[in-house]
Amino acid sequence: MLKIENLTHVYPNGTRALDNVSLEVPAGMFGLLGPNGAGKSTLMRTIATLQVPTSGAIRFDEIDVLAQPDALRRTLGYLPQDFGVYPRVSAYDMLNHLAVLKGYSDGRERKEAVDALLNQVNLWAVRNKAIAGFSGGMRQRFGIAQALIGQPRLLIVDEPTAGLDPEESNRFLNLLSEVAEDIVVILSTHIVQDISNLCQRTAIIAGGRIVQVGAPQDLIRDMRGRVWKKAIDKQELDAHREAYDVIATRLSGGRTVIHVLADSDPGNGFSAVEGDLEDVYFSTLSSLRRAA
Ligand SMILES: Nc1ncnc2c1ncn2[C@@H]1O[C@H](COP(=O)(O)OP(=O)(O)OP(=O)(O)O)[C@@H](O)[C@H]1O
Numbered sequence: 001m002l003k004i005e006n007l008t009h010v011y012p013n014g015t016r017a018l019d020n021v022s023l024e025v026p027a028g029m030f031g032l033l034g035p036n037g038a039g040k041s042t043l044m045r046t047i048a049t050l051q052v053p054t055s056g057a058i059r060f061d062e063i064d065v066l067a068q069p070d071a072l073r074r075t076l077g078y079l080p081q082d083f084g085v086y087p088r089v090s091a092y093d094m095l096n097h098l099a100v101l102k103g104y105s106d107g108r109e110r111k112e113a114v115d116a117l118l119n120q121v122n123l124w125a126v127r128n129k130a131i132a133g134f135s136g137g138m139r140q141r142f143g144i145a146q147a148l149i150g151q152p153r154l155l156i157v158d159e160p161t162a163g164l165d166p167e168e169s170n171r172f173l174n175l176l177s178e179v180a181e182d183i184v185v186i187l188s189t190h191i192v193q194d195i196s197n198l199c200q201r202t203a204i205i206a207g208g209r210i211v212q213v214g215a216p217q218d219l220i221r222d223m224r225g226r227v228w229k230k231a232i233d234k235q236e237l238d239a240h241r242e243a244y245d246v247i248a249t250r251l252s253g254g255r256t257v258i259h260v261l262a263d264s265d266p267g268n269g270f271s272a273v274e275g276d277l278e279d280v281y282f283s284t285l286s287s288l289r290r291a292a
Contacts, residue, residue, distance in 0.1 A: 007056030031195030034205035077147030137168025227275035
């Protein structure tokens with residue numbers, strides 16, 4: 001269990017990227033959902049011990065993360081948002097090299113671990129090809145292989161599906177859910193679908209604060225009876241935005257389908273709709289904007 005208590009981070013320029021964040025993350029897939037600039041990467045980097053927060057506490061099982069960063073690093077796998085350099089060396093040689101750095105000094109053990117990881121992430125067939133020539137999806141799967149060296153109990157994955165096509169993205173997320181069986185996996189993303197299909201629990205972060213947390217189906221249930229939809233013409237959109245709390249607009253068959261939030265039937269051609277996590281997310285952000 002990862003336990004974050006009253007975590008605040010203020011950058012030297014005064015930006016309060018995390019504002020009193022408290023969060024409990026049990027084993028399984030946990031989705032951290034938030035718009036650009038919400039504080040996701042700051043939170044991920046802080047948990048990964050890459051930066052020290054202004055105040056607060058982080059515990060992972062028996063480890064006091066801020067006091068014992070080395071202990072956390074030994075059991076951490078991290079795939080940063082920007083994995084950076086993609087070298088011209090083969091996937092096999094690179095993973096082998098990273099395993100040496102992670103402390104696999106016994107050659108036989110290391111070979112077994114590297115072979116198993118390349119199989120697990122489905123890169124065995126291309127293990128002798130240079131990573132520089134890999135597709136986005138292959139690079140991300142390599143990223144997961146390197147994060148899994150040494151069997152971490154905590155895996156942090158920061159916006160992993162950005163830039164992947166839907167098929168690669170699916171493949172990557174399925175892989176992630178397989179490894180998440182008994183370890184804590186935190187997946188940060190601004191893509192709602194990544195979370196609704198996979199995560200047992202999720203938190204919505206905005207402006208450095210956790211504004212919702214729970215199982216996706218519970219968050220959806222809590223807004224039952226309050227989401228209404230209507231198909232309109234594009235030129236009617238502005239008037240509807242004026243009159244209703246429009247939380248989402250989607251195109252469907254050339255028409256614009258809007259979702260609005262209302263405690264009772266708004267009439268005027270609206271019909272009730274079973275909300276989804278996207279409605280939860282956009283209505284949360286919309287009510288924050290209104291409160292600001
Ligand atoms: N090194 C830094 N110095 C100053 N401000 C920073 C720094 N890094 C991030 N910020 C600011 O802190 C806030 C949170 O940024 P962060 O990168 O954690 O958000 P994010 O949710 O990961 O966003 P994105 O999805 O765009 O990566 C933003 O306002 C950002 O501009």
